[in-house]
Amino acid sequence: MQFRTSDISSLAADTFPEDDIDQLFQKLQPLAPPKDIVQQILARVKQLPATQRYQPTTPADALQQPLEEVQDASEMPS
């Protein structure tokens, strides 16, 4: 079902079912962040004092197992 501003007028009839509220708000369009936001974030990390930054000391081969404590978001129930 396509919603436009005019569709919201049906609310005035006081007969707008909850499922339609769902459908209406699922029309919320994603708001995109600034294009360079990733670069800005990485730049802020680079500005941290050296003592707060993690230095590469571990060979990549030793990192093939994930942290048990930090679960993967993809494992979350859907």
Next chain:
Amino acid sequence: MQVREYKNVNHEMTDGLLAKHALAGDEDAYALLVQRYNSALFNFICRFLNDYDAASDILQQVFLQLYLSLPKLRTGEPLKAWLFQVARNRCVDELRRKHAIHFSELQVSTDEEDLSPLATIPDPDPLPEEVADQHDLQETLQQAIDTLPVKYRSVVLLRYTVQMSFAEIGQTLQMPEATVKTYFQRSKPLLRAALTEQLRPSLRS
């Protein structure tokens, strides 16, 4: 978003593995985590605050907090839930700060509607009236969200903009799933009332 190659990490890696690489000093792994979640987090924050600039700043704070918290991420919670929990808490702090400091300035912002981030939504080839209609709809929905109490707003936005399950939302907001469902159901009459209130002037004319 800029596409780039990563030396030691790839897009199939789990959050946990990327976090471990990042903690070992692999900046590419951290960058990949940022790329993975920045859009969804920004959308959530921006809808929560209805403030594009503040959302950009808070998004940076969230990822900075992630970086600094990497050694302490041992609570057993999924990284996605952790990120949205931090984002939600910072949004609440920001709302408190704004309302405390410059409540009177809120009216000034009505003169700046042309600068609304909603106006920047890309559309492939829309007709002018479609742009106006869609813009009006988005603004109407946003204004309805703005009227929600914070505890309901968090649930509604995680559901509608992040498409989280009720269980995920409960995990993120640290509340029982049943409470999440209750909040979600209670928010719907409020949203309906807010939408009706917005329409009232046009319906009278």
